[in-house]
Amino acid sequence: MKVTVENQGLETIVWFEGRLDTPSSLEVSKQLEEEISAKEASRTVILDCTKLDYISSSGLRIFLTLRKAASAAGGKVVIRNMNDNIRSVFLITGFLNLFEVF
């Protein structure tokens, strides 16, 4: 699992690549905690899922944590380019309408 964080203007883009499953989530969570400070969270954080193949409950929790941090800091989280499988996970758990999705 590879995660890259990039600041572009007023946006922070998080690129996910691979499978965000339970084993990889621990490391990803730690990385995002370090790289997404309150400053980044106060802006628009775009979670780019173009190359995300799978998401588990632990992965969902990471997305939720980012949303909570952004909300507390006055920013927002946007998810973009989810494939059908990822989108259906958000749908069947009832989290889809919680996020702005493109």
Place this chain on the structure above:
Amino acid sequence: MSKKLDPHCEAILQEYRDHKDEFEKYAVAFKQQLSEVFSSSGLLVAALECRVKTESSLAGKLELKGSKYSSLSDITDIIGLRVITFYIDDVDKVASAVERLYDIDWENSVDKRKAHEIDSFGYLSLHYICRRKDFPYRFEIQMRTLLQHAWANMNHDTGYKSGVEIPTYYLRNMNRLAGMLELADEQFSRIRSELTEYRRRIHSLVKSGNLDEVPLDGDAFRSYLEMNPFSDLNRKIASVNQAEIQEVSLMGFLKILKAIGMKTLGDVERFKKDYADAAYQLACYQIGLTDLDIVSSSIGPQNLCAVFILINGGGRAGLKRMFDALNGESSANEMMADFLVEQAADLPFMNKKK
């Protein structure tokens, strides 16, 4: 400064200069104190401003009527605060908070609201001259509504205080506006009181369980959600995978419930009762064979709405509209509608219908 002040006025001005930093500090402290009191009493104000009189403004005042003041402490607006409220009733609430915090110099305080004759309209504001024990000078707090503030600013801006004679038609127009804004202020207050009363009544009907008497609207639905009406279904769904439930706002479902024909909270209760089994069947099918152990509290209402649409023949188009309303319009909503139609096809609730 346009003119040299006499020694008496110059001494007052020097006293001001000597204490300027202290005034700045106290102005901020008074503002902070007021802000904390408003916040703790749930009083929402439109603005709270403070300022220390500028040296040039004080010099101008001394130049005009310096002999009236024996010392700087005779000037009551060295520090000025202004509280601007949304509603006319709140001016009195602010005044009451100010009275509790400070000693009021009633002799020099003015209620401009009472200064008008029955047939005159114009500047309306409540001005209190205050003292606080740890501060040897008096300060002024002006309290007025947003509309009164707008009128006062416009009136000031158009030169009323410039000393130039103002044409009668201008004064008449400004006074007509003052009268209109006074009426508007009263109407806003009345609307707020009526809304508060309506909310209280709806809340009480919801609490007493008279749900058929409660029309489905924002206030009613908010009160209804306080009773956690979907928690039983959510817990049942979560138990499929021993999942954790993340609480989220369910207000977004209001427009869907209305769109599918719910008119009262009683309708919503019946809908919940009639479709809960089908909603559970759908959830079991969707998450039962996964290891997903987290769901949102919107899963119950989402599945209820989805199965209602499917059972009542709304099909793919109905589901797409539901997702558009919930998630915003997107072509991906078609995919999700197809996904749900496909999943539900073999479930008992769909076959029972056939």
